[in-house]
Each structure stands twice: as structure tokens, then as C-alpha cells.
Amino acid sequence: MTTMSLPPMPPLCAxxxxxxxxxxxSELRRRDLRGMIVWGRGSYAQDRNTDITYLTNWHPAxxxxxxxxxxxxxxxxxxxxxxxxxxRFILFTDDDPAYSPDHLIxxxxxxxxxxxxxxxxxxxxxxxxxxxxxxxxxxxGGDAMQWTFWERLAQAVGQGxxxxxxxxxxxxxxxxxxxxxxxxxxxxKVGDIAVDxxxxxxxxxxxDAEVSAPGYAxxxxxxxxxxxxxxxxNPASTYTHTQPSPWDGRRPMEEGNLVRVDFAGNVDGYMLxxxxxxxxxxxxxxLQRMMTRAACDAxxxxxxxxxxxxxxxxxxxxxxxxxxxxxxxxxxxxxxxPNWWGHTIGLRAEGPRVMADSDRVLETGMAFAIEQGxxxxxxxxxxxxxxxxxxxxxxxxxxxxxxxxxxxxx
Amino acid sequence: xxxxxxxxxxxxxxxxxxxxxxxxxxRQARARQLAKHKGLAGFFCWVRGNGTYDRFASLMYxxxxxxxxTYRTPDxxxxxxxGSSHAALWLPVEGDVVLFVDKPxxxxxNHLFVADRVVRSPGDLLEAMLPALDEVLxxxxxxxxxxxxxxxxPWYARFPAELRDRWRVTxxxxxxxxxxKVEDELRMSRLAASVxxxxxxxxxxxxxxxxxxxxxxGEGYERIIRAGAQIYYASASSGPxxxxxxxxxxxxxxxxxxxxDLAAFEFEIGLEGxxxxxxxxxxxxxxxxxxxxxxxxxxxxxxxxxxxxxxxGSTAGDIAAACDAASTAQPWATRADTIRPRNWGHGxxxxxxxxxxxxxxxxxxxxxxxxFLCAQLAVPGIGRVAKSVEILITETGxxxxx
Numbered sequence: 001m002t003t004m005s006l007p008p009m010p011p012l013c014a015x016x017x018x019x020x021x022x023x024x025x026s027e028l029r030r031r032d033l034r035g036m037i038v039w040g041r042g043s044y045a046q047d048r049n050t051d052i053t054y055l056t057n058w059h060p061a062x063x064x065x066x067x068x069x070x071x072x073x074x075x076x077x078x079x080x081x082x083x084x085x086x087x088r089f090i091l092f093t094d095d096d097p098a099y100s101p102d103h104l105i106x107x108x109x110x111x112x113x114x115x116x117x118x119x120x121x122x123x124x125x126x127x128x129x130x131x132x133x134x135x136x137x138x139x140x141g142g143d144a145m146q147w148t149f150w151e152r153l154a155q156a157v158g159q160g161x162x163x164x165x166x167x168x169x170x171x172x173x174x175x176x177x178x179x180x181x182x183x184x185x186x187x188x189k190v191g192d193i194a195v196d197x198x199x200x201x202x203x204x205x206x207x208d209a210e211v212s213a214p215g216y217a218x219x220x221x222x223x224x225x226x227x228x229x230x231x232x233x234n235p236a237s238t239y240t241h242t243q244p245s246p247w248d249g250r251r252p253m254e255e256g257n258l259v260r261v262d263f264a265g266n267v268d269g270y271m272l273x274x275x276x277x278x279x280x281x282x283x284x285x286x287l288q289r290m291m292t293r294a295a296c297d298a299x300x301x302x303x304x305x306x307x308x309x310x311x312x313x314x315x316x317x318x319x320x321x322x323x324x325x326x327x328x329x330x331x332x333x334x335x336x337x338p339n340w341w342g343h344t345i346g347l348r349a350e351g352p353r354v355m356a357d358s359d360r361v362l363e364t365g366m367a368f369a370i371e372q373g374x375x376x377x378x379x380x381x382x383x384x385x386x387x388x389x390x391x392x393x394x395x396x397x398x399x400x401x402x403x404x405x406x407x408x409x410x
Numbered sequence: 411x412x413x414x415x416x417x418x419x420x421x422x423x424x425x426x427x428x429x430x431x432x433x434x435x436x437r438q439a440r441a442r443q444l445a446k447h448k449g450l451a452g453f454f455c456w457v458r459g460n461g462t463y464d465r466f467a468s469l470m471y472x473x474x475x476x477x478x479x480t481y482r483t484p485d486x487x488x489x490x491x492x493g494s495s496h497a498a499l500w501l502p503v504e505g506d507v508v509l510f511v512d513k514p515x516x517x518x519x520n521h522l523f524v525a526d527r528v529v530r531s532p533g534d535l536l537e538a539m540l541p542a543l544d545e546v547l548x549x550x551x552x553x554x555x556x557x558x559x560x561x562x563x564p565w566y567a568r569f570p571a572e573l574r575d576r577w578r579v580t581x582x583x584x585x586x587x588x589x590x591k592v593e594d595e596l597r598m599s600r601l602a603a604s605v606x607x608x609x610x611x612x613x614x615x616x617x618x619x620x621x622x623x624x625x626x627x628g629e630g631y632e633r634i635i636r637a638g639a640q641i642y643y644a645s646a647s648s649g650p651x652x653x654x655x656x657x658x659x660x661x662x663x664x665x666x667x668x669x670x671d672l673a674a675f676e677f678e679i680g681l682e683g684x685x686x687x688x689x690x691x692x693x694x695x696x697x698x699x700x701x702x703x704x705x706x707x708x709x710x711x712x713x714x715x716x717x718x719x720x721x722x723g724s725t726a727g728d729i730a731a732a733c734d735a736a737s738t739a740q741p742w743a744t745r746a747d748t749i750r751p752r753n754w755g756h757g758x759x760x761x762x763x764x765x766x767x768x769x770x771x772x773x774x775x776x777x778x779x780x781x782f783l784c785a786q787l788a789v790p791g792i793g794r795v796a797k798s799v800e801i802l803i804t805e806t807g808x809x810x811x812x
Binding site: 063065066067068069070072074142143144145146147148149150164207209210212213214216217218220221222223228245246247248249250252264349 | 422424465478480559560561564565567581582585629632635637639640643681682752756764
């Protein structure tokens with residue numbers, strides 16, 4: 001059992017959340033909007049709670065129960081937030097926050113609903129709050145809102161008034177506070193430990209599942225919630241995950257298989273995300289060596305380009321240039337040079353993204369992943385990923401997991 | 411090697427054959443018959459994968475597919491709801507079964523779908539799906555919609571209005587088909603139950619004062635994943651401060667457990683889609699107090715009453731009534747501040763489903779049905795307590811799975 005512990009984190013202070021709320025309201029005013037509705041789904045992987053968590057420090061943790069359980073469960077595992085024209089933050093949840101004594105919620109009002117009444121109460125309050133004006137209402141989290149709820153909400157506030165801005169929340173969160181940066185460093189440390197454990201356990205005869213277990217469990221013991229634990233050793237597959245589980249529990253690894261691990265999750269809500277490769281037996285073929293080297297070098301070309309004032313596009317184009325001149329591309333010119341090279345990290349993976357055509361400027365305190373996966377059918381998948389925070393002078397690297405291909409067999 | 415590993419043999423998928431293709435084809439045939447019986451042109455099943463409380467069951471059941479790709483958040487330029495980590499199936503009364511997946515062919519090469527035709531999307535699920543649907547759907551007749559609750563607003567808006575007008579929500583249709591398991595399915599369900607039990611025993615052995623809840627849970631995670639299973643939901647709660655049946659799984663769990671407290675743990679796992687689920691409670695570092703022991707013993711009495719009522723021909727309502735009666739006899743049942751769940755459990759298969767164990771459930775239980783029966787509550791001064799059993803209804807009575 002891993003016994004290492006992480007340094008304790010100071011609790012989230014009210015001022016930080018109030019600052020987020022103030023910035024949200026300020027942005028609404030700048031856009032001449034009088035309020036917004038935020039919708040969130042919780043309960044583990046694929047959560048879409050980020051907007052609500054960021055603005056209130058509340059995470060809906062109950063399960064999203066299927067509709068076969070009846071209408072009394074329809075809102076289970078969800079939460080909503082209304083930001084009113086007079087800057088009130090009204091949180092709706094189907095779980096009583098009073099039962100989570102360590103959980104400090106920042107909202108002017110908290111409406112504890114039943115699962116069945118959640119959507120209805122949201123609609124009633126929204127109708128009242130946004131009455132008397134035909135002005136548009138911004139909705140965050142609409143992609144996590146089932147269409148029947150959307151129709152009820154649209155009916156309550158007036159058809160055609162709801163619109164979405166998918167970047168509003170991401171823009172608000174793009175620059176991380178010093179505390180958020182500490183949380184990202186802690187989370188990355190857990191990711192490094194987990195991935196090193198997994199990669200160290202790779203051996204012929206073991207299944208992907210057997211190799212994954214110690215790393216996953218070690219991360220969980222630090223309080224991490226893994227979102228994605230993509231391990232792939234089967235050269236017949238270039239899919240990023242196996243089916244129907246993320247790890248193959250049947251097929252034993254064979255000498256010479258290229259293994260890729262991409263681990264994403266969160267610790268105290270903040271993301272870890274790291275990808276590495278290793279060849280079973282540590283005797284890579286020339287092609288495997290070229291693939292992993294090309295992915296690593298391209299990512300690092302991007303990392304070295306990171307500094308405040310450059311654009312995400314410039315970072316991505318540095319990656320592209322490295323890949324273009326790699327030995328792999330000479331050997332396999334049919335490989336397409338990707339446009340996409342990573343994503344912002346924080347409470348989730350999101351934008352701004354590291355895209356070659358992005359003109360978004362990097363600011364000190366932004367944190368993001370630079371990553372790439374190169375697939376060759378019959379050979380496998382080589383992935384490499386690093387996390388960085390934009391520092392006043394350059395970058396701060398968050399990921400220190402061992403590069404097995406360079407240090408052992410590359 | 412831990413003491414537990416020396417005692418318990420490793421559970422693994424390695425020697426367990428997967429559910430054969432013939433079983434999927436037989437399921438499709440039954441689904442076609444059901445659609446015909448309901449006067450539908452077929453079923454359109456929409457699913458979400460890659461996460462806890464996934465809603466993949468209908469596609470996994472009918473076509474051996476769970477969408478496992480990462481969900482992409484909708485903040486990319488020109489986002490219109492591209493549908494990553496979602497999939498759909500058109501299963502007509504007559505004609506080809508068509509599967510719509512969110513990955514191109516080269517990324518799905520290792521997986522055996524059971525469908526006559528697979529429409530693959532390189533980026534936007536609906537962009538590839540809508541023209542194909544236009545081609546394969548019959549021109550008239552109602553279409554049974556399964557998974558309506560995981561069609562999110564942006565995707566719904568992209569389906570043509572004339573198609574949406576033909577949808578009839580039939581949420582429980584495939585769920586009902588899944589209730590009675592054949593031997594190939596029971597083999598997977600039994601193994602899933604074994605993995606969950608094995609993991610829970612490891613957690614209970616590791617749950618000692620001074621360790622954290624997540625540290626004990628880690629012992630269970632390790633065994634679950636090593637077996638090839640996936641964790642859908644996990645929770646831990648210890649001490650009297652925890653007064654919710656839904657511990658905050660984001661932030662809780664890193665505090666140290668204390669001597670004399672009760673600690674409750676829960677796992678819901680998936681083994682190639684088949685769910686195993688377990689809840690258990692232990693007293694940390696010694697014997698429970700009289701009050702704790704009384705509550706824990708009460709849970710056993712409730713479960714025993716429920717198990718005794720479970721058999722072929724009885725209903726989930728009968729089981730719920732038996733649990734209600736046993737519960738009423740418990741001293742804590744009269745306390746107004748005790749928090750109880752709304753049901754005593756539910757069916758298990760590829761997810762949690764029918765029948766729900768509530769007194770209003772009236773359909774007779776058939777042999778081959780698996781139930782998750784749980785007794786859980788939160789009592790001020792004690793905290794959360796929970797225990798469970800998995801029950802397989804047999805021809806002659808029931809069998810507890812572990």
C-alpha cells in the first residue's frame with residue numbers, strides 16, 4: 001500500500017468564491033445581460049457540475065437515477081443555480097447540504113428540493129425572477145440538461161429567451177488563483193505516482209486490468225476520483241480505450257506490445273492528466289521508438305513555447321513543426337499532422353484549447369495540457385502528455401511521471 | 411501479499427467466456443417482437459457511456475456496445491452537440507439493426523458489434539446519424555424511444571421535428587426484457603457479485619482506526635480493477651457526523667476514521683456491463699455500542715425478512731412490505747430524525763433497473779431475476795449505516811449471490 005501523503009490544503013475561503021461570483025456578475029453586466037441560469041449534473045465521471053461548483057462550491061453527488069424509477073427521481077443527481085438581476089445566487093439541489101457538514105456552500109439562498117421538485121422549483125423561481133422583460137437569459141450547462149427539462153424551462157421564462165455561451169464559464173475559470181495552482185500541483189503529483197506505478201508493473205502475461213489496478217487504487221487512496229484511466233496494450237486496436245471496460249481484463253500483454261496509459265481524474269476537484277508509453281520487455285522496435293519519440297518531442301516543443309503573451313495557436317504550431325520534421329513523418333508520411341494539441345485544465349478539461357488556429361493569448365496563471373496520440377494500425381498508440389502553468393517568465397511543469405521510453409527502452 | 415490475498419483466490423475474467431453473439435441475436439429478436447406487440451415500427455435507443463450511472467444498458471444488451479470515448483465539453487468553436495461518448499441503435503420490427511457509434515472505423519477495430527450495419531462518425535455523431543436515419547426509418551409508424559432522459563437539449567434540437575413527433579417514450583421496454591437472465595448472463599452477474607463481495611471484504615479488513623476512508627476503499631478498488639471490472643459508484647462514510655445517504659464523493663473520505671465509529675461503504679461495479687453492488691457497515695476498532703449494535707442488528711432483520719419474501723411468483727412489492735414490517739418493529743424506526751431511503755433496492759443487470767423494491771411494485775418475479783436488496787439509514791448520533799444482499803430468484807425460491 002502506498003503510504004505517501006500529500007501536504008494539506010488550506011480550505012477554500014469565502015473570498016475566493018465571492019470573487020468568482022463578482023467576476024461572473026461583472027461579465028454579465030458587460031454583456032448587458034441581467035442574469036443567468038446554471039445547470040449541473042454530478043455523480044462521478046462525465047460530471048458536468050463545474051459551472052455550479054466554481055460559483056458556489058457545491059457538487060451534486062447523488063446518483064442520476066433512470067426514468068424507470070418514475071418521475072420522483074427525475075432531477076436526481078442534478079443541481080441548478082439562478083443568478084438574479086440583483087446579483088442573488090439561488091442554488092437548487094436535491095440533496096440537503098446540511099448533511100455534508102464539511103461542505104461550505106456559497107449562495108445567498110439554498111433551496112433544498114426533492115428530486116421530483118427540483119426542475120419545477122427552478123422553473124417557478126426563474127419565471128418569477130426573469131418576469132417583466134423579454135431580454136435573453138444565458139444558460140450554462142445546457143448540454144447536461146435533458147430536453148424535457150429544457151422545454152419546461154423555456155416555457156417558464158418564455159420561448160426563445162434562452163441562449164447558451166459555451167465559453168462563458170471556461171473564460172471565467174481560465175486564469176487560476178494561487179490556491180487553484182496549488183491544487184493542480186497536488187493533483188499532478190498523484191497522477192505521476194499512479195502512472196509510475198502502472199508503467200512499472202507492465203510485464204508479459206499480465207492483463208491491462210491487472211497492471212492498472214495498483215495505480216488506480218493508489219490515486220484513490222489520495223482521495224483522487226479517476227475520470228479516465230485509458231490503458232491500451234493491444235496492437236490490434238488503435239482505439240483509445242478498450243470495450244466494454246476501460247481496461248482489458250482478458251488479454252495478457254505480450255513481449256513487444258506498445259502500452260499507452262492516459263490517466264485523468266481529480267483530487268479535491270482539480271484535474272490531473274498525464275500520458276506515458278512503455279514497450280513490454282523494454283525492447284521497442286524502430287517504429288515504436290520513432291512513434292513515441294515523435295509524440296514526446298512534439299509535446300515538448302509546445303511546452304518550450306509556453307509563455308505569457310504568445311497564443312495557443314503558436315504553441316500548437318510549435319508542436320506541429322516538431323512532428324513535421326520527425327523521423328516518424330519521414331518513415332510514415334501518410335500520418336496527418338493534427339490541429340489539436342491539448343486543453344485547459346482546472347475543475348475539468350475544457351477550453352481554451354491548444355489549437356493551431358487559435359489566437360487566444362496565454363496569460364500568467366493559465367493551466368493546460370499539451371498532448372498528442374499517434375496511432376498506427378497494427379502497431380498501436382503512442383501518447384504523451386504534460387501539464388503546464390503559464391508563469392510570468394515561461395512555464396511551470398506540473399507532470400513528472402517517468403518517461404519509460406527514454407529512461408528504460410527508448 | 412496481504413493476509414486477505416492469501417486467503418481469497420484471485421477473481422478474474424481471464425477464464426470466463428464472454429456472452430456469445432447468439433444471445434445478442436436472441437435479445438434482438440425478442441425486442442423486435444416487443445416493438446411489434448406495442449404497435450411500434452421499432453425502437454430507437456440513445457445511450458450515454460463512459461461514466462458512473464451511465465445509461466448504456468440498452469445498447470450493451472442489444473448490440474454489445476458501450477460508448478467509452480471521452481465526453482468533450484461544449485466549448486469548442488462552433489459546437490453544436492457532437493455527441494462524443496454517446497451512441498444510438500435503430501432496431502426495427504423488420505429490417506436491419508443499425509448501430510450509430512461516435513468513432514471512426516479505425517478506432518473501433520478491436521470490438522465486435524452485434525448489428526447488421528454500423529454507421530461511424532469521425533466527429534459529430536448526429537451529422538453521420540441523421541442522413542442514415544432518414545434512409546432506414548420507415549415512412550410511418552410510431553418509434554419507441556429508449557434513453558430519452560440522456561438526450562440532452564442540444565442534440566434533441568437537431569433531430570427533425572417530424573421524427574420527434576413520431577417518438578413514443580418507452581423507457582422501460584428494454585429494461586423489462588433484461589429482467590430475466592439466461593445462463594450466459596447469470597455467469598457474468600455471479601462473477602460481478604463475487605468481485606464486489608471480494609472488494610468489500612478487503613475494504614472491511616482495511617478499515618481500522620487511524621486510516622482514512624479512501625485508504626480503505628483503495629483496497630477494494632485494487633481488487634475490482636484487477637478483476638477487469640469498472641467502478642461505477644463508490645462511497646464511504648464514517649462517524650456520527652455523516653447524516654446523508656449520499657456522501658459527497660467529491661471531497662469526503664480523506665479524514666481519519668475513529669475508534670468506535672461505524673463506517674459504511676458502498677460499491678457499484680460493472681463487469682463487461684454486468685453490475686455488482688454491495689453495501690456494508692463495520693464498527694471501527696472494536697465492538698459496537700449497544701445502540702450501534704441494535705441498529706446494525708435491525709438491518710439484518712430487515713434484510714432477512716426481505717429475502718424470506720423473495721421467490722418466484724412473489725412481487726418486489728411483497729419484499730418491500732416485508733421489509734417495511736420488519737423495519738417498523740425496530741426501535742429506531744419510531745425516531746422522526748432517522749433518514750430512510752425511498753426504496754429497499756431494485757433490479758440488477760446492466761445497470762440498476764426494474765423492478766424497484768417498493769410496495770407499489772406488482773409484477774410477479776420470474777426465475778432468473780436478480781435483485782439488489784438494501785437496508786440503509788442515517789441516524790443522528792450514529793451516522794450512516796447500510797447493508798445489502800444480491801438475490802437471484804430461482805425456480806424454487808432464491809439464492810444469495812456473493
